[in-house]
Amino acid sequence: MPRFAANLTMLYPELPFLERFGAAARDGFKGVEYMFPYDFPATQLRSLLDEHGLSQVLFNAAAGDWAGGERGLASHPDRRDDFQRSIDQALDYARVLGNHKIHVMAGLLRSEYSAEQQRATYLDNLAWAAAQAQRDNITLVIEPINTRDMPGYFLNYQHQAQTICAELALTNVQVLFDIYHCQIMEGDLCTKLRRDLQRGTVGHIQIAGVPERHEPDQHNEVYFPHLFELIDQLGYDGWIGCEYRPRNSTSAGLTWLQSWLLPAE
Numbered sequence: 001m002p003r004f005a006a007n008l009t010m011l012y013p014e015l016p017f018l019e020r021f022g023a024a025a026r027d028g029f030k031g032v033e034y035m036f037p038y039d040f041p042a043t044q045l046r047s048l049l050d051e052h053g054l055s056q057v058l059f060n061a062a063a064g065d066w067a068g069g070e071r072g073l074a075s076h077p078d079r080r081d082d083f084q085r086s087i088d089q090a091l092d093y094a095r096v097l098g099n100h101k102i103h104v105m106a107g108l109l110r111s112e113y114s115a116e117q118q119r120a121t122y123l124d125n126l127a128w129a130a131a132q133a134q135r136d137n138i139t140l141v142i143e144p145i146n147t148r149d150m151p152g153y154f155l156n157y158q159h160q161a162q163t164i165c166a167e168l169a170l171t172n173v174q175v176l177f178d179i180y181h182c183q184i185m186e187g188d189l190c191t192k193l194r195r196d197l198q199r200g201t202v203g204h205i206q207i208a209g210v211p212e213r214h215e216p217d218q219h220n221e222v223y224f225p226h227l228f229e230l231i232d233q234l235g236y237d238g239w240i241g242c243e244y245r246p247r248n249s250t251s252a253g254l255t256w257l258q259s260w261l262l263p264a265e
Helices: 017-026 042-052 077-097 115-134 158-168 179-185 189-199 224-233 252-257
Strands: 003-007 031-033 055-060 101-103 139-142 173-178 202-207 239-242
Touching: 003 055, 017 031, 017 042, 031 239, 042 055, 042 077, 055 077, 055 239, 077 101, 077 115, 101 202, 115 139, 115 158, 139 158, 139 202, 158 173, 158 189, 173 179, 173 189, 179 189, 179 202, 189 202, 189 224
Parallel strands: 003 031, 003 239, 031 055, 055 101, 101 139, 139 173, 173 202, 202 239
Antiparallel strands: none
């Protein structure tokens, strides 16, 4: 049975961030993920996880100046020191929060560097980061992101991410398969899920309705019950992050989830 995690960056926007943990637990979620934890002490977040019986599933390494438009550091030749500091910080948080998956954002393509330079930097940085993460049994995931939501992002297609992982050949660098982004860029979801889950190279899955990134219910172009059944059949035992923007109240919009029991840890 799929295990669904609430993405607290997007869900419960009507509440302050720290109150979203309790709201997710009351709605039956057993796991949570979010983009960045760094506005709060790791010990404070850990207390909330423990208080509400939640598992920390995933968060991102710092992605540079987000408000200023940066979307990751890993592919930027002039930001190696900043990248390494972001990994050290993320690992410090992961040790306290108890999660074993960190999303490393690649960054935007930059005109002052060739695509080859950025790709070489990306590979080198991921290899360095993976070596640090291995000490704590932590897996890094890389995510293709669609060009509509994030124009100019370094990584857009599943095959690009799979090729990067194959070149690195590191057991703790895997792909974050975001069904929303994949449907927008390339579709053929079932075939790609079969291919990549059978390879064992998918470290995390995220979902949202297409095209408006709302609930993964009947009001979108993807039939999610079939995908959930397929994911189960293929033996995926990780978490599925609910990374969508609720149409209205988060709790009221969770009717799509009622037929999928949320198993206890």
